[in-house]
Amino acid sequence: MSQAKLVRDKIPQIIRDTGAEPVTRVADVEEYRKLLRAKLVEEVEEFLSSDDPNELADVLEVLLALAGDLGVDQDHLEKLRTAKAVQRGGFADRIVWSGNAPTGGHATYVGLTSSA
Secondary structure: OOOOOOOOOOHHHHHHHOOOOOOOOOOOHHHHHHHHHHHHHHHHHHHHHHOOHHHHHHHHHHHHHHHHHOOOOHHHHHHHHHHHHHHHOOOOOOOOOOOOOOEOOEOOOOOOOOOO
């Protein structure tokens, strides 16, 4: 086996059903958090290279696992998302911001943080 990676809970049984025996273990909390973040990157990259909605579903599954690891359930996460959408909007309008109009000779980026 080249490198350990986090897999969905039913994958070991799916492998067994093919006649193979998977080598698995349960990650401790710290490793789980690290592996979840690596899985998020993996799934996002797979989606970006394919535009496949199934890959987007995988991204969502990992996001929900990350939220659960933080003690945030799906309902609470949705409330956080909704509150942010009410306050700052969503992305449906496809608005691209490139700064503010020049004041004093240069463009400014005032009032927003990376959580936009």
